[in-house]
Structures are given as C-alpha cells and as structure tokens.
Amino acid sequence: MGCGGSSQQTAAGREWHANANVALRQLSQDVAATAVGGDSLGDARRALHDESRLYALVMAYTDLGGCVAMMRNVGAPPALRAKLARPCGPLARAAASFTAATEGSNPHALLRAGRDAELALPLLVQALAATRKA
Numbered sequence: 514m515g516c517g518g519s520s521q522q523t524a525a526g527r528e529w530h531a532n533a534n535v536a537l538r539q540l541s542q543d544v545a546a547t548a549v550g551g552d553s554l555g556d557a558r559r560a561l562h563d564e565s566r567l568y569a570l571v572m573a574y575t576d577l578g579g580c581v582a583m584m585r586n587v588g589a590p591p592a593l594r595a596k597l598a599r600p601c602g603p604l605a606r607a608a609a610s611f612t613a614a615t616e617g618s619n620p621h622a623l624l625r626a627g628r629d630a631e632l633a634l635p636l637l638v639q640a641l642a643a644t645r646k647a
Contacts, residue, residue, distance in 0.1 A: 532587040533597060533644045540580060540600065541637050546573035547607070547630045550623045557620035570611065570623075577630060578608030589644075596643045600636035603629045 549566045551557045560566045576583075580601035589597050610626035613619060 529588040529590070530644055530647065533584075533589055533593075534641065536583045536587055537597070537600075537637055537641050537644070539576060540583070540604065541634070541641075543573040543576040544604075544630045544634055544637070546570070547577075547627045550627050552624070552627070554620050554624065557614075557623040561614065561618050561620060561623060567615070571615075574608045574611040574626065574630075577604040577611075577633075580604040590647065593643055593647055597640045600633040600640060603632040603636070607633070 546569055549569050550560045560570065581598065584594070584597045584601060587597065607626045607629035610622045610629055614622035614626055
C-alpha cells in the first residue's frame with residue numbers, strides 16, 4: 514500500500530458511513546411523514562383531496578421510491594449492501610401503492626401505502642445499527 518493509503522481508507526469509511534446514516538435517517542423521516550395520509554378510510558380520502566397533505570405525501574413517497582438508488586449510492590462495503598437495501602422492498606411497495614392511490618383517488622391504496630411504509634421501520638433501524646457496527 515502506498516503512502517497515505519490507510520488514511521484514505523479511513524476517510525472513505527467515514528464517508529460511506531455518514532452517507533448511509535443520512536440516507537437511512539431521511540427514509541425514516543419520510544416514513545414518519547406518510548402519517549399525514551391518515552389511518553382511516555375517511556382520513557385517507559381527505560388526504561387525497563388536500564393539496565397540502567398531498568404535497569407532503571408526494572415528497573415522502575418520492576424518496577421512499579428512490580430507496581434502492583439511495584442505498585446504492587452511499588458507497589457501503591459489499592458486505593453491508595444487502596442489509597442496507599432490506600428496507601427498500603417494503604418502501605418500493607409503499608411508493609407503488611401511493612402512485613395507485615393518487616392515480617385513482619383510491620383511499621384504500623393510500624392506507625396500504627402507509628402500512629407498507631411502516632413495515633420498513635424495523636428494517637431501517639436494523640440498517641442503522643449495522644452501520645454503527647461497521
């Protein structure tokens with residue numbers, strides 16, 4: 514290894530770690546933001562017709578739908594990539610359900626989107642824990 518190789522690896526390790534933490538925390542905040550969709554059919558109907566709530570949901574679900582790209586771009590070591598990507602399955606389903614909800618003004622799909630997003634929370638916590646251990 515050439516001069517400075519060790520410090521370069523340490524800097525790269527800190528960079529992916531910081532990137533992963535920022536991305537995972539953002540996704541966690543986005544999951545929390547999906548709560549404005551409500552937890553009842555009536556709430557979901559109102560959310561789909563309330564521009565302010567709908568805007569917040571569009572922003573959150575856009576991020577959730579981008580989970581795979583976010584995790585790919587953090588630069589994590591190969592051994593951790595699968596663990597960091599685990600939340601992306603339910604988050605992608607949530608984003609797809611949200612799209613269906615908005616295309617058809619479907620409150621059932623909005624409620625499903627919120628439930629799918631919440632399923633990712635334990636996986637996000639596990640991914641954050643994995644970055645701390647690395």
